[in-house]
Amino acid sequence: MDQDEDDDSAPCFAHLLVDGHVVDPRTRRDVAAFRKAERQRLYGLRKTLSVSDRAAAETSIAQGIDDVLDDPTGQTIAAYWPIRGEPDLRRWMAQAHEHGARIALPVVVGRDAPVGFHLWSPGCAMERGIWNIPVPRNVMPVVPDVVIVPLLGVDDALFRLGNGGGYYDRTLVRLPGPRRVIGVGYGFSRMTTIYPMPWDVPMDVIVLDDGTIQHRQ
Numbered sequence: 369m370d371q372d373e374d375d376d377s378a379p380c381f382a383h384l385l386v387d388g389h390v391v392d393p394r395t396r397r398d399v400a401a402f403r404k405a406e407r408q409r410l411y412g413l414r415k416t417l418s419v420s421d422r423a424a425a426e427t428s429i430a431q432g433i434d435d436v437l438d439d440p441t442g443q444t445i446a447a448y449w450p451i452r453g454e455p456d457l458r459r460w461m462a463q464a465h466e467h468g469a470r471i472a473l474p475v476v477v478g479r480d481a482p483v484g485f486h487l488w489s490p491g492c493a494m495e496r497g498i499w500n501i502p503v504p505r506n507v508m509p510v511v512p513d514v515v516i517v518p519l520l521g522v523d524d525a526l527f528r529l530g531n532g533g534g535y536y537d538r539t540l541v542r543l544p545g546p547r548r549v550i551g552v553g554y555g556f557s558r559m560t561t562i563y564p565m566p567w568d569v570p571m572d573v574i575v576l577d578d579g580t581i582q583h584r585q
């Protein structure tokens with residue numbers, strides 16, 4: 369017997385809630401298993417990229433972001449410090465900083481909490497944060513106008529598959545004011561669907577290394 373559906377001695381439905389969203393437990397389990405397998409497949413594809421593939425991808429993605437952003441001057445832009453074979457945009461970040469953008473990095477502050485965004489500048493002191501991800505040592509929190517998110521997978525409706533912590537989804541729903549979410553990744557990241565769940569937040573536009581620039585319909 370399945371405890372989730374058939375235990376009528378349990379009047380509490382809290383186990384069906386994910387961050388306030390009602391979710392069927394069996395669906396949640398199936399989707400989590402699907403995403404886990406897809407993550408492994410996509411991490412594997414990233415590992416096949418050569419140094420020159422990566423360099424070319426970074427140039428192409430940087431160009432695509434410039435096309436999408438227009439003038440970064442005066443904008444507060446959250447980018448990221450690359451992990452797990454993500455495109456390395458640090459050169460683009462330094463250039464945008466030089467052109468007058470404020471650049472911030474995501475900082476995990478707690479397991480199920482939204483991430484914070486802390487100002488970064490080229491060469492600033494860094495330290496290892498949660499998950500061992502480098503973060504700026506000096507804590508200067510900001511609210512970004514633009515969030516550049518690394519995508520592991522992306523589906524036709526621009527829902528993102530990430531590393532599986534749910535951090536960006538939790539963060540983006542809570543960001544005050546208008547913000548633009550730009551997903552960046554490799555051409556092989558495309559999927560038909562990630563089976564979006566109520567908490568998934570679609571991106572506004574994606575920039576892939578194969579030259580794809582796709583805006584959400």
Ligand SMILES: Nc1nc2c(c(=O)[nH]1)N(C=O)[C@@H](CNc1ccc(C(=O)N[C@@H](CCC(=O)O)C(=O)O)cc1)CN2
Binds near residue numbers: 449451530533535
């Ligand atoms: N470069 C970069 N920085 C980032 C993010 C990112 O995706 N890329 N994040 C964007 O969110 C946050 C970190 N997100 C992370 C999410 C999960 C795991 C992780 O290790 N997950 C487990 C599996 C979790 C699960 O399936 O329950 C693992 O892979 O072992 C690490 C970092 C903040 N900083």
Ligand SMILES: Nc1ncnc2c1ncn2[C@@H]1O[C@H](COP(=O)(O)OP(=O)(O)OP(=O)(O)O)[C@@H](O)[C@H]1O
Binds near residue numbers: 400528532567
């Ligand atoms: N508000 C929320 N937003 C996102 N995920 C949440 C939320 N609350 C709880 N979760 C849980 O966190 C996990 C997030 O999984 P999901 O596949 O969405 O991660 P992801 O978007 O790939 O990760 P990340 O953004 O860290 O790269 C799920 O198991 C989900 O149940």
